[in-house]
Amino acid sequence: MDSVTRILNIAEVRMRRVGYNAVSFRDIAAEMGIKSASLHYHFPKKENLGAALVQRYSENFMALLNTRTDSITDPAEKIAAFTRIYRDSLGENQMICLCAMLGAENSSLPDGVSTEVRAAIADQINWLARQYQAIGQADPVAAAQTMIALLQGAMIQSGLYGNADPFRAAEKQIASSLNC
Amino acid sequence: MDSVTRILNIAEVRMRRVGYNAVSFRDIAAEMGIKSASLHYHFPKKENLGAALVQRYSENFMALLNTRTDSITDPAEKIAAFTRIYRDSLGENQMICLCAMLGAENSSLPDGVSTEVRAAIADQINWLARQYQAIGQADPVAAAQTMIALLQGAMIQSGLYGNADPFRAAEKQIASSLNC
């Protein structure tokens, strides 16, 4: 595995746990067993690392989303698959998704990172809105926004309590609203 | 207005905008026109300031909540009043509520602050759960958790876009679900 990938992997775990501001080059380097100066060879500035991380995160997310929903035709089922990715992403450690964490931190992020966060969320909303439109939702974009808000808020709550109960409660509500 | 109040006022605005970690004693002191050393007279450690801020925030919230809902008997109306406080709190500047911001940052917060955040959210959930129980919700706590998650997630989205559309979309969904 190449250095860039290893850096991004470590940065992802840490940033999802404590946020962008609380992660340092020194921490990441220490975990890799190298020096922080070496990180600057791959990512000149922290902003570059943050932007690249969000970009990779978003690409992986959309790719996984497409893979998992390619064979599904029912829009409601597609939406359910979307929430399942969020659940899997929460994992056993109640790791908040990157977009929720950096979304909260948004106004203290460097421009380059903030831009990528907005782009990543826009992709998700567009995808969701398309499904809601297929279902015949009156305001598909609003429905998509609300759904993202609920999932991200539920992740934060789950992180706060150290268990996935709040997230599961949110999932149930989504499931029941789709059966209406 | 006494110094402690002024400090807390400034800290609240800043922490709701950029989070706990991105706020410094120096920033607050500069805005007050004093030196950071003076802040330590009122709050020996940053953790003390954070904890006191969340405590005050929660007390004010619950007090306002009770004032606004005292004369309301219908539980669904009470819940609507709850969401209205969140909306007012979002304000014109899309200022994320303190609990959502610190909730996201939770795992990088000092214990004293983290504890207060959990206590504050627990109060809100208890209050909401009581209303949902009065309505006859099957799982009142889950409903309360989901509602808090949605409101907080919607605030983050609104902060991200710089407008209140995501929050309004969430409000609408809550309103319609209460009329079911």
Added chain:
DNA sequence: GTCTATACGGTGATAGAC
């Protein structure tokens, strides 16, 4: 690619004068 060495500002915090 990674190292050592280093610069330099920011940060929480303390001691002691006023």
Added chain:
DNA sequence: GTCTATCACCGTATAGAC
């Protein structure tokens, strides 16, 4: 209560050797 002065640290970032 607020000041000055100072501390020890941590943060990003750079230069140049290997």
